Amino acid sequence: MPGFFVRWSAFFFYFCAMPVISHRGASMPPSPIRKLVPYAEAAKKKGVKVYHLNIGQPDIETPKELLDAVRNTDMKVLEYSHSAGFESYRKKLVKYYAANNVHVDHNQIIVTTGGSEAILFAIMSCLDPGDEIIIPEPFYANYNGFATGAGVNIVPIPSGIDDNFALPSIADFEQAVTTRTKAIMICNPNNPTGYLYSKEELEILRDICLKNNLFLFSDEAYREFCYDGKKHISALSLEGLEEHAVLLDTISKRYSACGGRIGALVTKNKQLIDAAMKFAQARLSPPSFAQILGEAAIDLPATYFDEVKEEYDERRKILVGRLQAMKGVKCPMPGGAFYAIAELPVDDSEKFCQWLLEDFSHEGATLMMAPAAGFYFTIGQGSREVRLAYVLNKDDINHAMDCLEQALKEYPGRLEI
Amino acid sequence: MPGFFVRWSAFFFYFCAMPVISHRGASMPPSPIRKLVPYAEAAKKKGVKVYHLNIGQPDIETPKELLDAVRNTDMKVLEYSHSAGFESYRKKLVKYYAANNVHVDHNQIIVTTGGSEAILFAIMSCLDPGDEIIIPEPFYANYNGFATGAGVNIVPIPSGIDDNFALPSIADFEQAVTTRTKAIMICNPNNPTGYLYSKEELEILRDICLKNNLFLFSDEAYREFCYDGKKHISALSLEGLEEHAVLLDTISKRYSACGGRIGALVTKNKQLIDAAMKFAQARLSPPSFAQILGEAAIDLPATYFDEVKEEYDERRKILVGRLQAMKGVKCPMPGGAFYAIAELPVDDSEKFCQWLLEDFSHEGATLMMAPAAGFYFTIGQGSREVRLAYVLNKDDINHAMDCLEQALKEYPGRLEI
Numbered sequence: 001m002p003g004f005f006v007r008w009s010a011f012f013f014y015f016c017a018m019p020v021i022s023h024r025g026a027s028m029p030p031s032p033i034r035k036l037v038p039y040a041e042a043a044k045k046k047g048v049k050v051y052h053l054n055i056g057q058p059d060i061e062t063p064k065e066l067l068d069a070v071r072n073t074d075m076k077v078l079e080y081s082h083s084a085g086f087e088s089y090r091k092k093l094v095k096y097y098a099a100n101n102v103h104v105d106h107n108q109i110i111v112t113t114g115g116s117e118a119i120l121f122a123i124m125s126c127l128d129p130g131d132e133i134i135i136p137e138p139f140y141a142n143y144n145g146f147a148t149g150a151g152v153n154i155v156p157i158p159s160g161i162d163d164n165f166a167l168p169s170i171a172d173f174e175q176a177v178t179t180r181t182k183a184i185m186i187c188n189p190n191n192p193t194g195y196l197y198s199k200e201e202l203e204i205l206r207d208i209c210l211k212n213n214l215f216l217f218s219d220e221a222y223r224e225f226c227y228d229g230k231k232h233i234s235a236l237s238l239e240g241l242e243e244h245a246v247l248l249d250t251i252s253k254r255y256s257a258c259g260g261r262i263g264a265l266v267t268k269n270k271q272l273i274d275a276a277m278k279f280a281q282a283r284l285s286p287p288s289f290a291q292i293l294g295e296a297a298i299d300l301p302a303t304y305f306d307e308v309k310e311e312y313d314e315r316r317k318i319l320v321g322r323l324q325a326m327k328g329v330k331c332p333m334p335g336g337a338f339y340a341i342a343e344l345p346v347d348d349s350e351k352f353c354q355w356l357l358e359d360f361s362h363e364g365a366t367l368m369m370a371p372a373a374g375f376y377f378t379i380g381q382g383s384r385e386v387r388l389a390y391v392l393n394k395d396d397i398n399h400a401m402d403c404l405e406q407a408l409k410e411y412p413g414r415l416e417i
Numbered sequence: 418m419p420g421f422f423v424r425w426s427a428f429f430f431y432f433c434a435m436p437v438i439s440h441r442g443a444s445m446p447p448s449p450i451r452k453l454v455p456y457a458e459a460a461k462k463k464g465v466k467v468y469h470l471n472i473g474q475p476d477i478e479t480p481k482e483l484l485d486a487v488r489n490t491d492m493k494v495l496e497y498s499h500s501a502g503f504e505s506y507r508k509k510l511v512k513y514y515a516a517n518n519v520h521v522d523h524n525q526i527i528v529t530t531g532g533s534e535a536i537l538f539a540i541m542s543c544l545d546p547g548d549e550i551i552i553p554e555p556f557y558a559n560y561n562g563f564a565t566g567a568g569v570n571i572v573p574i575p576s577g578i579d580d581n582f583a584l585p586s587i588a589d590f591e592q593a594v595t596t597r598t599k600a601i602m603i604c605n606p607n608n609p610t611g612y613l614y615s616k617e618e619l620e621i622l623r624d625i626c627l628k629n630n631l632f633l634f635s636d637e638a639y640r641e642f643c644y645d646g647k648k649h650i651s652a653l654s655l656e657g658l659e660e661h662a663v664l665l666d667t668i669s670k671r672y673s674a675c676g677g678r679i680g681a682l683v684t685k686n687k688q689l690i691d692a693a694m695k696f697a698q699a700r701l702s703p704p705s706f707a708q709i710l711g712e713a714a715i716d717l718p719a720t721y722f723d724e725v726k727e728e729y730d731e732r733r734k735i736l737v738g739r740l741q742a743m744k745g746v747k748c749p750m751p752g753g754a755f756y757a758i759a760e761l762p763v764d765d766s767e768k769f770c771q772w773l774l775e776d777f778s779h780e781g782a783t784l785m786m787a788p789a790a791g792f793y794f795t796i797g798q799g800s801r802e803v804r805l806a807y808v809l810n811k812d813d814i815n816h817a818m819d820c821l822e823q824a825l826k827e828y829p830g831r832l833e834i
Binding site for chain 1: 490
């Protein structure tokens with residue numbers, strides 16, 4: 001009987017005891033972009049067409065030459081590549097960057113698994129747990145995830161819709177700097193705001209970084225998509241910032257090749273590239289197929305970007321034009337990338353986005369947007385804003401805007417503005 | 418003049434001040450497997466043939482059906498996949514695992530970028546900085562890198578060449594457990610030792626994990642490669658360990674597809690899969706092309722592994738037979754994977770491996786091995802051992818062993834044993 005009791009209680013103990021996940025794992029933020037996905041799936045099951053303006057997944061075709069490069073491979077063994085990526089690819093990237101006024105050699109480039117890994121390597125290599133990174137908000141929501149994983153604290157400084165999301169003032173940056181600050185991070189042109197930083201703004205950032213001896217992480221995923229005749233300026237082309245600037249890059253948006261998972265970390269700082277290289281070695285190599293695709297991309301004619309940019313520019317004008325024409329909607333014209341942030345005359349944009357998927361349709365269709373609160377670090381900010389990605393063709397954008405216009409009339413939580 | 422001085426000194430300050438990388442970045446260990454690469458490159462430049470037994474890059478051809486699946490894709494847009502991987506691929510993996518006595522559903526699988534990312538997600542999701550993970554040493558060197566990145570402490574317990582690298586005793590494990598211990602990690606069959614854990618050993622591990630409420634991370638990259646009629650047992654098939662076992666997997670070695678970068682994290686622990694999913698969302702998706710390849714792999718006939726295993730088995734017998742026949746060399750016969758550890762009659766295996774590349778050749782050739790010290794956490798351990806990967810064809814292995822035999826006669830630091 002005591003034997004039975006011991007065995008039974010041991011079983012009970014085993015049954016109840018479960019190993020516990022980490023605080024880090026528990027506190028990882030879920031993706032705000034993918035949060036409403038179950039509601040979209042339910043809408044589709046009901047037969048409602050959903051226009052996806054919530055996610056930066058372009059409908060632009062991946063150039064055939066790039067896909068063909070992968071289709072025409074004649075390898076026998078799918079081998080590891082160099083941990084920094086194929087040397088042949090890095091040498092081609094040298095030319096690509098030089099054409100964009102960034103002059104590096106191939107040993108200053110690490111090919112990464114998407115821009116995501118470039119961000120992770122930069123944070124891991126430059127910041128210790130408890131260190132701080134200053135980021136103007138709203139910002140690309142996944143920066144939160146990488147910071148949480150690395151135990152790093154994000155210090156947001158606000159940029160506002162009424163200033164078109166321009167760079168916050170020098171005073172704002174100076175106030176945010178502490179002894180734990182190691183880096184400033186920007187995305188240029190910006191996701192989610194579409195703001196394109198000017199040369200003057202980048203020089204302000206340079207001076208702050210030099211004065212406070214900070215790294216400048218510059219996410220330039222959307223480099224080619226700048227409108228109204230404006231030119232993109234890379235952080236790595238700023239004079240005097242050679243040791244501080246870290247370019248974080250990806251081919252995902254540039255060539256509509258999101259599923260490839262190829263990006264790059266580029267820096268002239270020798271210590272940093274050596275440290276990042278050890279993180280690269282630990283994960284062995286970036287994916288080979290997409291490197292082949294990336295290498296083929298460098299050979300695309302320059303006209304490729306002209307055409308794609310023209311297409312995005314037209315979409316931008318339609319989307320923002322339609323939004324600005326809606327009563328009570330505020331939407332600054334973005335200068336780059338393929339996103340816009342709009343403030344809507346609604347009580348709460350997350351509720352509204354969910355309502356759009358759950359309770360609304362217009363001529364059999366509705367739209368999905370990303371509630372902007374997820375792009376703000378400061379709780380309560382952006383609660384009436386949404387991010388829209390103009391990644392659909394012009395007809396679809398117009399249809400989606402028809403839906404939004406109608407929805408703003410019907411939504412029970414609409415505000416009279 | 419003062420103005421000039423201020424400007425000059427500011428310039429001097431800017432010039433000298435460089436942002437400093439993190440302690441984490443500085444303390445990342447370099448890869449012991451790739452450390453001697455510059456010497457190998459120099460040897461090749463001198464015209465010496467180098468037999469690469471240092472790295473687990475098989476020369477076995479990737480099955481043509483798998484490469485064809487990628488070559489025959491007719492996609493128009495290379496899109497992001499689901500963050501957990503294509504649902505179609507995960508559903509096929511369910512069948513693959515079921516055939517290996519692991520019964521899960523597709524929501525218990527996250528497709529990762531190589532086994533590397535599966536390891537990273539497991540560590541990040543289960544351990545906080547300062548937490549401890551027990552690993553029998555020697556172990557796969559890159560575990561060090563992931564632990565360093567995550568701020569996690571590895572607690573090694575020794576397994577020895579004289580015990581054929583069998584599982585350390587229960588007492589050794591019990592002594593190593595502290596209040597910060599969150600997990601035990603094994604690689605089965607083992608890289609670098611080739612040891613295959615028996616059912617009894619796995620049950621001992623189960624009991625220790627249940628008693629101390631620990632996760633069991635089981636890296637099963639080499640599952641199919643078990644010899645002498647022995648069967649592989651997955652940690653995730655152990656009764657009672659459903660909430661504790663985490664299977665870390667990769668297609669790299671299984672299908673000779675290292676450059677694909679596709680792996681998986683598999684667990685029945687709901688909390689854990691939810692946390693890991695947030696890390697997966699932050700990096701968006703695993704590479705699409707290699708998922709297509711992985712999906713095609715599930716349709717390979719079962720005979721595929723018979724043939725590949727037969728080939729590795731023959732190589733194993735040649736390699737280990739030749740090593741055991743050399744005077745003063747100790748090399749236990751490995752039961753799985755495609756690695757063996759040998760103790761050599763030399764003063765220091767790292768010096769010896771470097772000498773092999775710098776100062777030795779036999780009939781125009783030499784060999785590259787991985788000094789085993791890099792696989793031990795405890796400094797000073799394994800200083801006379803090397804890891805050899807039998808990833809070359811039989812002729813090449815024989816030639817490499819001819820080189821080694823001759824080298825052990827010529828090496829100035831040889832020991833008389």
